[in-house]
Amino acid sequence: MSESFEGKVAIVTGGGSGIGAAVTRRLADDGARVIVMGRNADRLRGVVEATGATRFVGDAADPADAERVVSETLAAHGRLDVLVANAGGHGYNMVGETTDEEWADSLRGNLDTAFVMARAALPALVDSRGSIVMVASLAALFAGPGVAGYTVAKHALIGLTRSLARDYGPSGVRVNAVCPGWVRTPMADAEMAEFACARGISTASADDGYRLVSTDVPLRRAAEPDEIASVIRFLASPESSFITGASIVADGGAHIVDLPTVEIGRAAEQHGVQG
Secondary structure (H helix, E strand, O other), X not given: OOOOOOOOEEEEEOOOOHHHHHHHHHHXXXXXXXXXXXXXXXXXXHHHHHHOOEEEEOOOOOHHHHHHHHHHHHHHHOOOOEEEEOOOOOOOOOHHHOOHHHHHHHHHHHHHHHHHHHHHHHHHHHHHOOEEEEEOOHHHOOOOOOOHHHHHHHHHHHHHHHHHHHHHHHHOOEEEEEEEOOEOOHHHHHHHHHHHHHOOOOOOOHHHHHHHHOOOOOOOOOEOHHHHHHHHHHHHXXXXXXXXXXXXXXXXXXXXXXXXXXXXXXXXXXXXXXX
């Protein structure tokens, strides 16, 4: 067990599965008292049973829920040291096909959740000279096809990270973002199986989809949630004490690939040439 989080208190939003559940496990294993927040009570129950975290059922984009989880955390533990803003949502359409409702839902799920929670947590984090880690996405840096709402919201999340880091750094609060590529989560599993089916694989599985989307990724695979949790844990810990306002990419190298040379690379591999 690391001593980095002994006596520290953390709130993790969107903690019922995937990255949020992995972060909760990691911080709890390292000695933190973790309040895991989400809207699905059943999913949270499983995480709590596995980690000993405290469950809070609520919507991270709801100011009343945000204020309540912070106040209950302070009442129970007397402090708050870390906020992991992991709650996220969808936004999968091109602009011309996105309804007003879909647009609002995407901004609420991916941006408002982080803004509302950060605003509620800031007074306590100033007191503890704590840290915030925003869970963004590779979509915060690049644009994929047909994901306008998600892409715009995640780009804005980087702006929120930088604004918070600039404004609250003098008070000792560090704010950073993690930008994962594909991660093996229940939500991504369903997307990958659907994608593989659309590509004509008759017995499509999530593994088929991950293989397809990782074809040109240098590490040739998707991440496991625990791998992203390790990055988040580092940014939340004193080990990253001079890092703030940063956007850390964890995508298996996808962002370094030069798209115009992808076909050249495939041809080289087919002829046994390694770059």
